Amino acid sequence: MTVLPATQREVRLLTKPTGLPQPEHFVVVESPVVPPGVGEVLVRNRFFHVFATLRILIAGATQDTPFPVLDAGDTLVGAAIGEVVEAPAGSGLSPGDLVSHWLGWREYAVVPAAECTRLDPAVLPDPVAHLQQGWTAYAALTRGVELRPGDTVFVTAGGSGIGSMAGLIARRLGAGRVVAxxxxxxxxxxxxxxxxxDAVVVRGAGPLAEQLAQAAPGGIDVCFDNVGGEQLRAAVDAARPGARFVLVGALSGQLDAAGPGTAAPVELDSLPLIHKRIEMRGFSSDDYDDKDEWTERFGAWLRAGEITFPHVRVKGIENGPRTLLEVIEGRHIGAVVVEL
Known part of the structure; x- marks a missing residue:
């Protein structure tokens, strides 16, 4: 029988920031490890994902977004991987099972059994790989725009957790040229x-439209957009006739120090959209329930050495707040994970 500690650590929002969060807005506290209630699972977290979209949760999501709002005193949330300590009868879960859930940023989590997903350790060679955001990228490129062999693809924020996977997946799906x-x-x-x-345009190193014209001299067929703003405008300029755009993020607004973090306004000239017959689609992988297809394909690619999982591991929950600020600043490449 597992002997539980009396307390566990978690990261809470101490105060709501005005603008981008800073270290003083977070606190690591000790709280009791409580037993699960009826229909609940006690999980010892092993890893949790640190993602820039937490800015929206902290700033206060609007009614049009699927994100919860974090208030002062709340424990942060995010995707996590952990081991079951206790599970209710009939849940299909047993102590020692590896599960994913949404209550990261704490060492132990009490999670409704219905919100725990049991993970097969044989599918992916490393448990932390379950925290990749490849499903979002894969679904967007196969369902959102249906990438075609030979396409030139532009991935904005190509080093982000989603963007890094999008670039790798686009190549595996047959893209002819991939620009970030x-x-x-x-x-x-x-x-x-x-x-x-194949090429990378750099924010602040000159007009993005000119850089993209040089990076993709024949134009782009697909834009996988995580950012919006100036980068989306440049992509419209570079689009070939019939180009397909899939919008999966809006980092230009989410990470704007001068903005509220909950809006990402952009001004686009509609004439090129019409003249080039550009298709532009807002996309969420939550609209699809066939994630197993991606997980199996990703696992096969990983085992064959045909793809990597770009990520950074940071040890210790006490380093979570600092790591979040680094993610917001764009210091890392790939997914960023705190290991407990």
Whole structure:
């Protein structure tokens, strides 16, 4: 029988920030490890995902978004992988099972059994790989725009957790040329050498439209957009006739220090959209329930050495707040995970 500690650590929002969050807005506290109630599972978390969209939760999501709102005193949330400690009868879960759920940012979580997904350790070679956001990228490229062999693809925020997977998946699906955007020349070089992008445009290094015209001289067929703003405008300029755009994120607004974090306004010239017959679609992988297809394919690619999982591991829950600020600043490439 597992002997539980009396307390566990978790990260809470201490105060609501005005603008981007800072270290003083978070606190790591100790709280009691409580037994699960009826229909609940006690999970010892092993990893949790640190993602920039937490800015929306902290700022206060609007009624049009699926995100919860975090208030002062709330424990942060996010995707987590953990081991079952206690589970109710009939739940299909047993102690020792590996599960995913949404209550990260704490060492132990009490989760409704219906919100725990049992993971097969044989499917992916590393448990942390279950925290990749490849399903979002894969679904967007296969359901949202139906990438075609030979397409030139532009991935905005190509080093982000979703963007890094989108670039790799686009190549596996037959893209002829894959271009990314990045926030610095140093990061751009890493995207070329580590992730295999053919070219990278750099925010702040000159007009993006001119950079993209050089990076994709024949134009782009697909835009996988995580950012919006100036980068989306540049993509419209570079689009070939019949180009397909899939919008999966809006980091230009979410990470704007001067904005509320809950809006991402952008001004687009509608004439090119009409003249080029550009298709532009807002996309959420939550609309599809066939994620198993991706997980099996990703696992096969990983085992065959045909794809990697770009990610950074940070040890210790006490480093969670600092890591979140680094993610918001764009310091890392790939998914960022705290290991407990």
């Amino acid at each position: 955007s990045a926030g610095s020349p140093q990061k751009a070089e890493r995207l070329r050498t580590e992730l295999g992008y």
